[in-house]
Amino acid sequence: MNFLSIFDVIGPNMIGPSSSHTAGAVSMALLARKMCPSPISRVTFTLYGSFAKTYRGHGTDRALLGGVLGFATDDARIRDSFSLAREASVEYEYIVDEKTVMDHPNTADMDILCVDGYRLLVRGVSVGGGKVKIVRINEIDVEFTGEYSTLIVRQTDKPGVVAHITQCLSNHNVNIAFMRMFREDKGATAYTVVESDEPIPDSILQEMKENAYVHELMLIQI
Numbered sequence: 001m002n003f004l005s006i007f008d009v010i011g012p013n014m015i016g017p018s019s020s021h022t023a024g025a026v027s028m029a030l031l032a033r034k035m036c037p038s039p040i041s042r043v044t045f046t047l048y049g050s051f052a053k054t055y056r057g058h059g060t061d062r063a064l065l066g067g068v069l070g071f072a073t074d075d076a077r078i079r080d081s082f083s084l085a086r087e088a089s090v091e092y093e094y095i096v097d098e099k100t101v102m103d104h105p106n107t108a109d110m111d112i113l114c115v116d117g118y119r120l121l122v123r124g125v126s127v128g129g130g131k132v133k134i135v136r137i138n139e140i141d142v143e144f145t146g147e148y149s150t151l152i153v154r155q156t157d158k159p160g161v162v163a164h165i166t167q168c169l170s171n172h173n174v175n176i177a178f179m180r181m182f183r184e185d186k187g188a189t190a191y192t193v194v195e196s197d198e199p200i201p202d203s204i205l206q207e208m209k210e211n212a213y214v215h216e217l218m219l220i221q222i
Contacts, residue, residue: 024126029067049105148195
């Protein structure tokens with residue numbers, strides 16, 4: 001049985017009229033920002049479903065940009081996201097796609113370019129009550145909520161890589177809440193997503209990189 005708390009109904013502390021269209025939009029964009037290794041210089045948001053229909057009226061446009069700028073859901077600066085992005089030299093664009101049907105109506109793609117040339121494509125979903133999921137990274141379907149400290153490992157799908165990841169976690173006494181591996185095909189690019197209910201030490205990253213098939217690490221601390 002699934003229980004619904006009063007906080008799921010009311011939503012989080014937030015700026016804006018809608019926990020789904022405003023707070024959720026901030027949260028998914030903030031997660032995407034935390035996945036980037038350097039400051040963001042440009043972002044293109046593609047909006048689907050109800051996001052595409054109501055993004056101006058519910059402040060989804062400001063909310064997404066505010067998240068990319070690093071604002072939390074209750075940060076009053078979200079109202080001034082457009083001007084603050086210009087001050088920070090962050091270029092932005094919104095594309096409305098009302099034709100593509102997504103699994104969830106509150107969906108946005110974020111095509112991010114960082115100042116060092118790094119590019120990241122992230123798809124987020126606002127599932128209600130301010131809660132979100134990241135469901136795609138660089139064309140590979142994944143799933144995590146950002147409610148836990150999260151380590152994302154981009155790797156080649158080869159025998160022994162997952163064992164190496166789990167051994168590193170064990171060496172640093174990381175308590176795993178969830179761990180899942182997502183891949184596009186056997187032997188191709190894959191992502192292992194590790195969620196922990198405690199901080200994941202930064203020192204684990206260098207140890208994980210010692211495996212030749214581990215190519216990139218993203219660490220989101222909660």
